[in-house]
Amino acid sequence: MNICRHLTYTRSLSPGKAVFFYQTTESDFVPLQLETNKIRAPKSGSTEAYDRNGHPKELSPHALAYSNPQCIQACYVPPNVTSVHCRFSLRVEANSLEPDTCEDLKVRRYLSMLSSLYAQKRGYKELAKRYCRNLLMGTWLWRNKHTLGTTIEVVTSNGSHYEVSDTRLLSWSGEWSEQDSQTLTELASEMEEALINDDKYWLIDVHAILKTGFCQEIHPSQKFIEHGEGEASKQYATTFCGNGEETVCFHAEKVGAALQLIDDWWSEDAYKPLRAHEYGADRNYLLARRYPAIANDFYTLIKYIAVYIRSLRKVSSPEQIHPNIHYVMSILCKGGLYQRGRGNG
Incomplete structure (x- = not known):
């Protein structure tokens, strides 16, 4: 199947800003300032x-x-504060079930058929588990993961409450305790339902409590600016509170990037998960792990939709789904513009 001229998907995961604050005996929300x-x-x-x-x-x-x-x-933790809080919300929708924009009816039909079969064969279970693993591990805290202990609480729009008591005990490929594994399984089950049910959305509130060292440095999102004379050469992101004060935060895009760190299908010898990306960009090495010469990039694999559909029809368990199918579906969940350029015929 050749990709059409106009093809877009709306992202399935929409995080909000992750806001930093701390608590005192007088207030449950005190802005963490610069x-x-x-x-x-x-x-x-x-x-x-x-x-x-x-x-x-x-x-x-x-x-x-x-x-x-x-x-x-x-940005530093105030001297009399021992814990810093970081909180964000995440909305999950079933936007990968069909394209948002696609003028080719055949392409639309094939893509919709792929996602339908993927849902039937419980493929979204694998994606949801990976997203939730990053969520519970605190991957979205980035450099702030290194604390004296971080607790993460998740409250869902279904009325469920989940908690992991210490993210230091969790890793991408390591063994999780029975309790934390159960938390991951139940949370991922709710997310899977949201990814395949297009008549409702799922909203969660994620709250991390970071036990910090004395005056520990905090690393919010950094602004990319052209600073003028007298301005700081390095500036951090902030957001306004209801009372007009500012507190530091992560941009929603930075939170989303962490949740999307799920692609360890890029090689049989993959040693780390990459952010779901059309060319498997590895920023640590300034290298594309997926590119046309080795035929594992998104635009190469999307041509084999018909092959994937036939493959999914033969699948009897989620474990039998080919990694390339998981990868393609992760890109559709990420959302974006996938159409051909005007000069591509």
Whole structure:
């Protein structure tokens, strides 16, 4: 099946901002605020002493000892606070069941048939379990995962309440305790239902309680800005509270990126899950793990929809579903624009 000129999917997972705060005896919500510091940073870049060809510049030893004054933002836990809270909401919808936009009726029919069979064969169970694993592990906390212990609580729109007491005991491929495994199974079951039921949505509230060290540094989302004179060169994301105060946060996109870290199908020897992405971008290595030359990228695999449909019809258990099918469906759940460019015929 060739991809059509106009093909889009709406994302199935829609997180909100993850907001940081702390609690006191007087208030359940105190904004975690930024501080702006002016520092004298020593010159350390190669361009300070070498030209573009790698040749040393004519400099005196004193020139490299001078400091570069910088203005940066930072965020630390207040001295009298031992726990920091981070909370966000997540809405899950069954948007991968069919394209949002697709002008080719044949392509639409094939894609809808694929998702229908995938649901029947319990393929969404695997995706839901992976999303929920990242959720309960606190992957979405990024650099803030390293604490003295983090508890994560999840309340669902179905009225359920789930909790893991210490995320340090959880890992992507390691063994989970019986209690935490049961929590994962039950939470993933609710999410699976939301991914295949298009007449309702599922909303959850996720609340992490981070036991922190004394004045521990917190790492919110960083802004990408063109700063002017006198502005901080490094700035963090904030959001306004109801009383007009600001508190630091993660952008919704950063939370979503963490939940999407589920692709360990990119190789039989995959040593880590990548974010679900059309070309398997590995940011640590600045490398695409999925690309046309090895025929495992999304745009290559999407051509085999008819093959996947025949394969799913023969499946008798979720474990028999081919990894490429899981990967393709994870990209459709992620949502995006998948159409051909105008110059592609």
